[in-house]
Amino acid sequence: MKVGMLGTGTVGQALGSAFIALGHEVMMGSRAAANENAVAWAGREGERATAGTFTDAAAFGELVVLATRGVENEAVLRLAGPANLTGKVLIDTTNPLDFSQGMPPKLAIGHTDSAGEQVQRLLPAARVVKAFNIVGSGLMFRPDLGGLRGDMFIAGNDDGAKATVRQILDQFGWDTIDLGGIEASRYLEPMCLAWVTHAARTGAWNHAWKLLPAR
């Protein structure tokens, strides 16, 4: 499968490398075609990894991953070109973090809106699935959780797209909990803030979520 990655940060690199490890082709997109991070990453990952612009990566991907800073989603998606994403599964990993008051960050939007819903509004013809926003980049691919599998919570309006993401998550080492339509991003983005706040207070950034069933 061809995967377009929008964003060259730690999340983009972690997920890009994971898709490469599973045998896929990945183009990492950024504002400039020759972005330093993207070119270096592609050099390390070999011939199935390439670098391009946001537009290039959006057009390249059969599946596209949004891995930019949440507050930049609109600007990035305009550069990517909504028409390049028509009908495609777009995994939204972002959180609308506001660092203006320092650490831990706050959410820039919430309760009556979310980054997930915003992304779906900006891309009405794409099939947006919120995923990967509730864990750190170091845990996204096959984390060692002491023999347990973590739960990745997802949300999205398209059941077919969520089935695709569920398969990907299974290969990435996660169980999936589907919270329904994309508006459930209003709960998933605060969950990110719960672990970020805990991590900022304790210095431990290595946590995955799990729902434990009581007997």
Place this chain on the structure above:
Amino acid sequence: MKVGMLGTGTVGQALGSAFIALGHEVMMGSRAAANENAVAWAGREGERATAGTFTDAAAFGELVVLATRGVENEAVLRLAGPANLTGKVLIDTTNPLDFSQGMPPKLAIGHTDSAGEQVQRLLPAARVVKAFNIVGSGLMFRPDLGGLRGDMFIAGNDDGAKATVRQILDQFGWDTIDLGGIEASRYLEPMCLAWVTHAARTGAWNHAWKLLPAR
């Protein structure tokens, strides 16, 4: 210890019975002194269990638990009498659930406010700790989670009050994750909605939260 319980529903009964099981005295408060649920509960629990009004229970408790419907917090706390709660630890278990659009419910407030903050504003002289809002009443006391301990997330402005609640949670079978000031209720109340939404979609209401550390 004397525990005042504000609310006679499943949460009030579960937590009231838990405090009784640990040897405490509990008065269950409601609008009417002779509330049917409270009187029946006190009858089952024996001589350390009593029933009274919200005012009675607030005055009785050295520690007080708010276990009403979140959207009724203000009305209940006015009946309880803020002066009766001065200096006391008040555990806020509530979620501001709006069922007007059916199941799953939505949050009536969020992002820039929360039930936890609202309760602390209504009781400026009480030491409010958000706790128990992220699990169902059946799991609150010593849930059997297959040998694992669940994580209870808490928030509050008073470190001494949180130390008290942490001790209680330990006796109740929970590890505690402290997210800082009461404004972190903005994350804990959406976490409730995440599990409620999952439960409403799957019929499984028996989940506790756990943060799994990656190795």
